[in-house]
Amino acid sequence: MTSVARRLGRAIDAATRQDDRDLRPLRFPGAFAFVGSGCLLVLEIAAGRIIAPNLGVSLYTWTSVIGVVLAGLSLGNWIGGRIADWRPGRSTLSLLYLASGVASALALALSKNLDALAAPTTWSAELQVLWLTALLFLLPSILLGTITPVIVKLSLNSLDVTGRVVGRIQAAATLGSIVGVFATGFLLISTFGTRPVVAGVALALLALAILSNPFWERQSPGAVNVALAAAVVALFTVGLAATYDSPCVKESNYYCIGIEEDSGVKILSLDTLIHGYVSLQNPAQPIYPYEKVYESVINAKYGKSRPLSSFSIGGGAFTFPRYLARYHHGHSVVAEIDKEVTDVAREQLGLVDTPAIDIIEKDARPVLRDRPKGEKYDVVLGDAFGDIAIPYHLVTREFNELVASRLRPDGLYLINIVDGVNYDFLRSYIHTLRMTFPYVVLYGVPGESGGGAQATFVVGASRLPLPNTATTIQPAQLNAFLAQRHATTLTDDHVPVDQLLAPVFRQRLHESLSGTEQTGAGG
């Protein structure tokens, strides 16, 4: 152990020996800043996705990730400035790249078993998320933050051009960030998965550690040591990535998609939530309780009198469009934003393309707006979720008006909704819906509308009275519920969905982190 430490000390010493060559400006400072900053943003995007299967996706997780990365970057810039003034040199830069590569490899190692790293359950949920995020990503963010000031320092040799040099290197760093964001979001995660992406970052940084070393050309001991260390870490990184056992059948641009099978029923989960149950014998059979509520409301309203045309906001397991096609000779337009979810439904959940189901791989709101003007629906089904939250642009008064304009005069708008704790979101949602539709009914979902952190409901809205079912919540009860607390009118200008659902996210995080089994709900 001591000999390793001594060797490392000697390596640092050799690599950081001040020497004219060491102070030579980098050949392509912009390229180094570009790749370094790009790596940080790749890590940032991957970070949110790495913690999603454990912690879900909410205001808390994304804020933690952004906060930790920016805080690390900020601290890193400050430290990097001091390092740059204290010991400007390409060898310093090389060591900082090496350390960043090691820190990224470490994050990869830690991400293999997130459960084992959880903070004490007595901590508040926000702190627990912050703890896990910081544990993995604070160190690489700090180290990557130290790099730009050192590059700037190496490139500055006159006060006259400081603005230009700083601006140019900063611009290169920012361009690297852009490429990092786009590449990771659109391409890298869905092609390779989150862990190989982090491994790739570590490898890129290790390569920069070797490339930036000024002694490399003459094969001094310092350069050889840095190269050796980089090679060892690189091997370790590749090993980690190769042995990772992913819980997802597919990591799409949006979710970790999971499929499990339980006595003839396939269960589709997206991140932490169960989004659908599909019977292998009859994929058109609603099994999920909220879909059974949809079924009973639609049967009570229309019976089998005529073929139904419908629009589904979100496809998921595609159970309900298949049900409508089979039992109501229906035609459905389904807006499912995640192409991979649709592909998994085709490959594993028995979804067969038929003229009865039009699948459009886009966001539901522009799709609904741009449908041919004469196309009207008997039923519009709300079934889109980002974690447990309905995306905010699908709950506003303006969107409700759009839905109303697309419904036949007696048409039904049925929405699956998740809320809990003080039910402020559900209350505000119904309050807003009532501004557009004269009749709004709340249906309980058997077994899932009880207390606890999160409960599932179905809300129905129409211009005509809605049918009662066994689980209708009576108007008097509904009015009392609405009057209990303040309801916010949700508009495109002001739609604080995450904040209204914050108590539910917090409670659920607390339960999942303390090991309490949670029941998934969603669609």
Add this chain to the structure above:
Amino acid sequence: MARPRWLILPIGEPDPRDSRPLRFPGVFAFLGNGCLLVLELVAGRVLAPTVGVSLYTWTAVIGVVLAGISLGSWIGGKIADWRPARSILSLQFLLSAGASALVLVFDSNLDSVAAPFSWPTIWQVVWLTTLVFFLPSLLIGTITPMIIKLALTSLEVTGRVVGRIRAAAELGAIAGVFLTGFVLIQAFGTRSIVTAVAITLAVLGIIGNPVWGVALGRARASAEQSTGGD
């Protein structure tokens, strides 16, 4: 005494008083960058009714804002070397305020400036995001290089000064993200938040203008004169 024109617009001969370091450069970097991140976070809300919320919208927003900062940093660096001046910094803040206010104008007419329906989704999103958010990002991006330039007085400490101002700017970014995510979106509407950003930038532009330093200097000089005369 005629008021020197460089106080308001950088015309004519540069005046050494105009390139004096800012009193609190970190505060200016903090608030300027904070404003940009506030805009970035509400951008998703501004665009959602027209183009929805998807990976495309968020990526386009992040990409357009970063591209704006990037180009802005580059242009800002050139401007700073060409003429390091507080009057220019003041102008940069005021223009940024104007560009942020433009977001409000676009917000009321988004559907009418949307790209043709025939374009692929991604280009529709990128088009609209660029139209609305590129200019404010670019202009705010030009600010930090000028602040750094004004603060740099010796080559010995470049690392420290650049590091400190960058750190302040990034702290501002963090504050902007957290404040918007946890407080502003809940408490206020999108339009009010954008208005507040424009006002903050305008105030920074006014405070950063060297006219105050000159006025104070004059007041101090005349005060000294009058006490000296007693």
